[in-house]
Amino acid sequence: MAKKPRPKQVRVCLLSRHPVVLHEFQHLLSHFDFAVRAQRLDSADSTRLRRAPVYVLDAYGPRPETEVLIAGILDRFPKTRLLVLAEKFSESNAFPFLRLGAKGLLTYEQAREQLPRALQTVAAGGFWVPRTLLSRFVDSILSRLRTRPWVSGAAGLSRREREVLEALLGNLSNKEIAAKLNISERTAKFHVSNLLAKFSVQRRADLIMLCFQTQPPAS
Template sequence: MNDGKIKVLIADDHKLVRDGIKGYLESDPDILVVAEADNGDDAIDLLSHYEVDLLLLDINMPGLDGVVVAEQVKSKYPEVKVLALTMLNETQYVRQMLRAGAEGYLLKSCSQKELLKAIHTICEGETYFGQDVMKSVMEAMTPRTKLKAPRFYPVELTKREKEVLKLITREFTNQEIAEKLFISPRTVEVHKRNLIEKTGSKNIVGLVLYAVENGLDKD
């Protein structure tokens, strides 16, 4: 990232909330709030005018809701990370945001420390989900809660790709996968990229959803 700072766009329809979040983020010298939006349409428009690393996104907003915004952002600006920050803890919203490509999901009741940790974690290429939404995240990733018309359809994967995918669902790091399969971390990263492309996923969360929906997470 340019000059080492994480550039954030805050999208929330309540100014008081935006001001509070901005105050939290500005306490971190490595984070810069470059723009704010009070609705989904403006959030997408602002991305064409500012360099943004992470979109901090509410779900319930006027105009386009957070789910639609996340989908459009991932389509138009795939390099932008999306972190949902909302009051909604229902499984349906978590599932929708995961499938839209969000890298993280937090409740607005989270602490300043957790919010900053989530932003740094996501911008380092990982995913982050608050402890208070983990139950909903796990329910969103179980076959019994999947949509009637699955978005992820089976594709032909190699034996090695299936091995890597299974370890991803078990939260193995690149280094741990490499050691387990006797390959290099760089090779693991290549397999991950190929898996994302083959399955039509947007990120690692999408890969996990794909694995669960197609039974590839089990021995």
């Protein structure tokens, strides 16, 4: 029997101002199937960075510099995935990172346990953001948007799937979706589960995040 091909290694670039941080997380990831490159930062200049599918950025230092670096990386490499590490996260520092396009947030303590799984999830197109923080961010998105977000790839959905997606992006529960579309709650749950699978995300909030981060800039 032919052997199954090994999964392709995820290429990761670690970015930090501190050699100790780089060494710790490079050593951690060396026990897993990642191709890791570590680079010490001495400024917020992203032009000297080489392309990588996934970046892990240590946000130690002034937040404006971190935001400039995130914006610069994602402007140069729009398809790259970016995960941010910090001592702690709150709405004041996490929300700007998410608005800029970060796909994952981990404290240093969480990263020591969760970084390998978080990288696999982010590299596959998902998000790794604490549930409570993500929920508050999604609420802030929906309360500010004048028009409902949409998502790239929706054109390939059936009419019913598009209806469920529109309701889901309105932050309706399965019960509310069922009542709005005159279907059973079980059917609504079935469609929601299918939509999450089609867009390679695990949570409803992830799908709203995906829509928000892929919106074209306002003209």
